[in-house]
Amino acid sequence: MRDEWAERFAERAREHWTPARTAELVRDKTLAVLPGEAPELLRALGILHRDASMPPAERRKFFQINHMVAMLGPSLRELVAAREASAPGEPLRIVDAACGRSYLTLLLAHAIPRLHGVPVQVLGVDRNPDVIVESERRTRAAGLSTVVKHDASHLGALDVRRAFREAFALAEAPSVDAVVALHACDTATDDAIVLGVGLDATLLALAPCCQAELARKWSEVAASGATPDAFAPIRRTPHLRREVASLVTDTMRQLLIRAAGYECWALELVPTEHTPKNLMLRAMNRRAPDANARAEYEALRAATGGVGIGLAERLR
Numbered sequence: 558m559r560d561e562w563a564e565r566f567a568e569r570a571r572e573h574w575t576p577a578r579t580a581e582l583v584r585d586k587t588l589a590v591l592p593g594e595a596p597e598l599l600r601a602l603g604i605l606h607r608d609a610s611m612p613p614a615e616r617r618k619f620f621q622i623n624h625m626v627a628m629l630g631p632s633l634r635e636l637v638a639a640r641e642a643s644a645p646g647e648p649l650r651i652v653d654a655a656c657g658r659s660y661l662t663l664l665l666a667h668a669i670p671r672l673h674g675v676p677v678q679v680l681g682v683d684r685n686p687d688v689i690v691e692s693e694r695r696t697r698a699a700g701l702s703t704v705v706k707h708d709a710s711h712l713g714a715l716d717v718r719r720a721f722r723e724a725f726a727l728a729e730a731p732s733v734d735a736v737v738a739l740h741a742c743d744t745a746t747d748d749a750i751v752l753g754v755g756l757d758a759t760l761l762a763l764a765p766c767c768q769a770e771l772a773r774k775w776s777e778v779a780a781s782g783a784t785p786d787a788f789a790p791i792r793r794t795p796h797l798r799r800e801v802a803s804l805v806t807d808t809m810r811q812l813l814i815r816a817a818g819y820e821c822w823a824l825e826l827v828p829t830e831h832t833p834k835n836l837m838l839r840a841m842n843r844r845a846p847d848a849n850a851r852a853e854y855e856a857l858r859a860a861t862g863g864v865g866i867g868l869a870e871r872l873r
């Protein structure tokens with residue numbers, strides 16, 4: 558029944574996504590997944606309409622997840638090479654932290670075997686049970702139930718290796734290769750970082766969102782009547798405070814990730830036409846803590862008002 562539907566929908570998508578229409582959508586971008594090639598998946602995600610067209614409102618999500626997978630290409634190649642050397646044939650194990658309705662989760666599960674030639678097991682975690690129910694429905698509709706599982710948990714409260722073992726019926730708790738988090742709100746991105754570092758994961762890929770912790774602390778400093786310093790005008794102006802605090806938060810995260818032994822890059826995720834939240838932190842575990850990174854974090858903290866982010870204590 559499902560196979561029949563999938564075949565009919567794929568046929569419709571092949572007719573709709575002519576080379577000209579695909580070129581018009583993609584323009585000069587490098588995309589991991591095209592609508593004519595993965596209609597079942599994109600329909601399951603609600604990105605393709607019943608008639609196989611892509612409504613304008615869905616294009617933003619389509620480009621975000623596609624760019625994230627494309628940008629992970631070099632890291633995934635490195636990860637796959639390391640994995641094949643140490644445990645050939647073992648699936649690559651990935652946690653999508655704060656997975657929401659599993660756009661990225663399902664795209665990774667679909668694209669990695671095709672692009673990198675290795676099996677995957679992806680665990681989507683979100684504290685909201687309603688989005689997990691919807692994610693499980695989408696996973697079935699995409700035909701990915703054997704390689705994607707979900708867990709309705711708070712990131713800070715989950716034993717991920719055990720969750721993998723139980724979800725995929727493994728004999729032992731496995732090692733986890735990568736933690737990804739797309740727009741995990743505020744400190745949920747930090748939860749993902751703590752999780753990844755704690756798992757000794759090789760790859761961390763994080764597109765942060767609504768970084769509110771530092772802005773809140775700066776607001777308290779502004780209200781406290783502390784002696785003004787060069788940063789005081791930013792701390793007392795709400796819009797500037799939020800904008801600058803986002804960037805300083807992500808700079809602090811980058812330094813703390815480096816101090817934890819990772820090489821870490823801050824990159825543009827997608828052009829701002831698709832989302833204003835367009836920064837990605839990508840980190841590869843070199844198991845070589847950067848000796849200067851903690852000191853740079855402390856210097857940045859001192860220079861911007863004397864308060865830092867909770868992640869600093871959690872990774873100490």
Ligand SMILES: C[S@@+](CC[C@H](N)C(=O)[O-])C[C@H]1O[C@@H](n2cnc3c(N)ncnc32)[C@H](O)[C@@H]1O
Pocket residue numbers: 654655656657658659660661682683684685688710711712713738739740741742745748766
């Ligand atoms: C903006 S949505 C992003 C969802 C998804 N990653 C995406 O890009 O479509 C943020 C999600 O983070 C989840 N979340 C926030 N804090 C969390 C935490 N500490 N543990 C687990 N999930 C969390 C929320 O329930 C929500 O589904």
